Amino acid sequence: MTGASTTPADDAREASVEAALAALDLDAKTRLLAGQDQWSLPALPEIGLPSLVMSDGPVGVRGVRWTPDDPSAALPSPTALAASWDPALARRAGRLLAQEARRKGVHVLLAPTVNLHRSPLGGRHFEAYSEDPYLTGEIGTGYVRGVQDGGVGTTVKHFVANDAETDRFTVDNVVSRRALRELYLAPFEAIVTNARPWGVMAAYNTVNGSSMTENRRLQLEVLRGEWGFDGAIVSDWLAARSTVGAALGGLDIAMPGPVTVYGEKLAAAVRAGEVEESAVDAAARNVLRLAARVGILPGVAGAGDEPRASVDGEAVDGEAVDGDAVTREIARRSFVLLRNEARDGHPALPIDPARTPKVALIGAAARDARILGGGSATVFPAHVVAPLDGLSSALPEGSLTYAVGADPNTELSVAGGDFELAATARAADGRVLATVPLPDGRVQWVGSDLPDGVDYDELAVVEVAGTFTARDSGEHAFGTRGLGGFTLTVDGTVLYEGRQEPAESSDPFEAFFGVPTERGRVRLESGSTVEVSLRVTVFKVTDAPMNAIGFSLLHLGPQRDPDEMIAEAALTAAAADTAVVVVATTERVESEGFDRRDLRLPGRQDDLVRAVAAANPHTLVVVNTGSPVEMDWRDDVAAVLLSWFPGQQGGAALADVLLGAEEPGGRLPTTWPAALADAPVVNTTPSEGQLRYEEGVFIGYRAWEKAGTAPAYAFGHGLGYTEWHYETVDASQAEARVRLRNAGARHGREVVQLYVAPQDAPSDAPERPARWLAGFATVEAAPGETVEVAIPLRRRAFEIWDETADSWSLIEGRYEIQVAHSLADVRLSAPLTVER
Known part of the structure; x- marks a missing residue:
């Protein structure tokens, strides 16, 4: 083991790893490095090793199947967690996820995502923490520590520069060595150094001409050699493309199976002299070490079984983590109050029911909560508290009215809460192989996701059937997404019968799942319940690297006249003392697999806000998105509260904050543009296969x-x-000590932010940003109470990557240490001279 001091327990695990490795022949070792299905590695009975199971994160633990029979706790989005600016809270989130993982028999969580917000158009922006590498590294460190406290492994991803979704399988991201070190590698380095993660995930993309799964320079020389990483490197799913290239480049695990570049192919490469067996031994050793740490290698205790009295003041062993309590706390601690203007001598928030007894709640997302982003981060919680639920419970009966106003879902989406569905799998002769309930209209059975009793080769037909209860009267559209032969029937009428063939795409996931397609419409009355079925002759890909069945039943409700709906909402708002408008994006806007085209809210939501604000000067807007959106109405409303994707308890947390039971604790982890045209870095589209990071080290607030x-x-x-x-502030080269006082009338929490601003530089020094985040701390105080906090200053805060020397270089000279409430609100400063 390298890169860290070892304990007796570490030494015992290493001895067990070496003994297990010595007992394996070449075929067994190469088998261990190849996925046996979508989520797991094969068991090795010769050493008593069971199958090691992985699962998607980062906001929940999916398990090996998406099924309502085994729901998952859904935490707020990673942007929300980063908005807390609290690594200790991130650690608590990790502990909850470890508990979930162990409950589901999962050993390794495929999280956290620590890529950067290089462009606000990044489709997976919501799944990454911040535009700042230091904040990202600190939150990621807390998260990894928390998960691994619970004996579950993490895979810090996506290594590296996987900051956009467009052509993600083929793009070559061209990044300067300095930008790579100071920005994109920095969070990985911090987490490896401070949290010792048990895994890292290699990205799909290429960096400077070398595929990341084969990137010997970054995986072996930097990650392992310089930083001392001793965990396992797993490929992103389908990212490994070359047996020899991956083996020589440092990849340990090729996922998913059963068809991978490892296993028999790797054994053959060794026998042909293309790969040294020592490379296989090194990879197998890393995987066995992972198995030992998660507690499945016989004869040795897992790292999570080591006794620890507490983590951040809370018992680690013993009582279970309360999922609802933790997700609710993270949500309210993440909410960012962007604007809070005084009206009639009082700030708009918190709402005082005594002064404003009538509250109007407006927006489709207030009723149908958007709690998480789309893609592999999706999980299905047992229950969700929507804003309408949360406020209805918290306010006196009869004081809350509701209107839809404008619905952002103007396109077909997966059949949701108004459907009760099950899927029946059949063989070619019509025999029922299995029937399972569905949480929504999506069938996504990949590898081991197949229901019990279903053999992939035998499966011929899947029928999704059940009922749909119409919420609104009018014309309901139904459709499909996926490949194969479809028969769609609603209320006894066949709306579509035909076949959907695959389309060409550089993204195999997009090619497989297809595009949403409307198939027919049915007029229904509100409250009526009808039978719905979608019979699919399944499409199977010959010689696919994994067995997969994927398709969806889609629905779009009646599209009422938008102007009429907005007018109704304005009347509802005018009759209330306070109007709360919830605006949101949809899965068609923020999801894995594609980048955004703009920053506009979908549908007529902007018009809705303007109309409600004109009708009621006490209008508060809740922005339910995972990443920035344009808000040209922001100065016309009394308050703007950013709720991110707030997880399963989002509505309860929102009521806490709006009514003042709790304070909104969040601070922006990324710059929020007024308009996309203002953003200095936006490009996510490759040209001739390359995406050039021409901005160098200037992204986010630096740019x-x-x-x-x-x-x-x-x-x-x-x-x-x-x-x-x-x-006051007192700064040295080692730390800054800050004293501050709660001058308000209630208990509060503050995030003290420390920025370093160079005041001079050698004439031959490379250009540096005007300032950068160097430290932060969260403090609490009662009214009138004074608190003092010491914030460490790292040597790295004063270094740059010297491309000539290919090493870090301390830049001596004069600096200003800025103590701030935000980048735009510096409260104190102190001079500092940095010397070697």
Whole structure:
């Protein structure tokens, strides 16, 4: 083991690993490195090793099957977790996920995502933490520690520069060595150094001409050699393309199976002299070490079984983590109050029911909560608290009214809560192989996801059948997504019968799942219940690397006249003392697999906000998105609260914050543009196969300050319900000590942010940003109470990557240490001279 001091327990695990490795022949070792199905590695009975199971994260633990029979806790999105600016809270989130993983028999969580918000158009923006590498590294460190506290492995992903979705399988991201080190590698380095993760996931993309699953320079020389990483490197799913290239490049595990570049192919490459067996031994050793750490290698205790009295003041062993309590706390601690104007002498938030007894809640997302982003991060919780539920429970009976106003779902989407569905799998002769309930209209059986009793080769037909209860009167559209032969029947009428063939795409997932297609419409009355079925002759890909069945039943409700709906909402708002509008994106806007085209809210939601604000000056807007959106109405409303994708308890947390039981604790982890045109870095589309990171080290707030453009809301911005007076700062090269006082009338929490601003530089020094985040700390205080916090300053805060020397270089000279409430709100400063 390298890179860290070892304990007796570490030494015992290493001895067990070496003994197990010595007992394996070449075929067994190469088998261990290849997925046996979608989620697991094969068992090796010769050493008593059971199958090691992995599962998607980062906001929940899916398990090996998406099924309502085994629901998952759904946490707020990673952008929300980062908005807490609290690594200890991230660690608590990790502990909850470890508990979920162990309950589901999962040994390794495929998370966290620590790529950066290089462009606001990044489709997976919601699944990454921040535009800042230091904040990302700190939150990621807390998360990894928490998961691994519970004896479950993590795979920090996607290594590296996987910051957009367009052509993600084929793109060559061209990044300068300095930008790679100072920005994109930095969070990985921090987490490897501070949390010792048990796994890292190699990305789909290429970096500077070398595929990441074959990138010897970054995987072996940097990750393992320089940083001392001793965990396992697993490929992103289908990312490994070359047996010899991956083996020589440092990849340990090729997923998924049963067809991979490893296993028999790797054994053959060794026998042909193309790969040294020592490379196989090194990879097998890393996988066996992972097995030992998660507690499945016989004869040795897992790392999660080591006794620990507490983590961040809470018992690790013993009582189970309360999933609802933790997800609710993370949500309210993540909410960012962007604007809070005084009306009639009082701030808009928190709402005081005594002064404003009538509240109007408006927006489709207030009723049908958007709790998480689309793609592999999707999980199905047992219950969801929508904003309408949360406020209805918290406010006096009869004080809340509701109107839809504008629905962002103007396109077909997966059949949801108004459907009760089950899927029946049949053989070619009509025999029923299995019947399973579905949480929605999506069938996604990949590898081991197949229901019990279903053999892939025998499976011929899947029928999704059940009932649909119409919420609204009018014309309901039904459709499909996927490949194969379809027969769609609603209320006894066949709407479509035909076959969908695959389309060409550079993304195999997109090619397999197809595009949403409307198949027919049925007029229904509100409250009526009808039979629905979708019979699918399944499409099977010959010689596919994994067995997969995927298709969806889609639905779109009646599309009422938008102007009429907005007018109704405005009347509802005018009759209330306070209007709360919830606006949101949809899965067609924010999801894995594609990048965004713009930052606009879908549908007529902007028009809705403007109409409601005109009808009621006490209008508050809740923005239910995972990443930035344009809000040209923001100065016309009394308050703007960013709720991100808030997880299963989002509605309850929203009621806590809106009514003042809790303070909105979040600060922006990424700069929020007024308009996409203002953003200094936006490009996510490769040209001739390459995406050039021409901006160098200037992304996020670094780029905004270089461009001299003011965003709508600066990095680190966020308001609370009390006032803080920053009193003194004392800075040295090792730390800054800050004293501040809660000058308000209620208990509060503040995020103290530390920025380093160079005041001079050698004439031959490379250009540096105007300033950068160097540290932060969260403090709490009662009204009138003074607190003092010491924030460490790392040597790295004053270094740059010297491309000539290919090493870190300390830049001596004068700096200003800025103590800030946000990047745009510096409260104190102190001079500092940095010397070797």
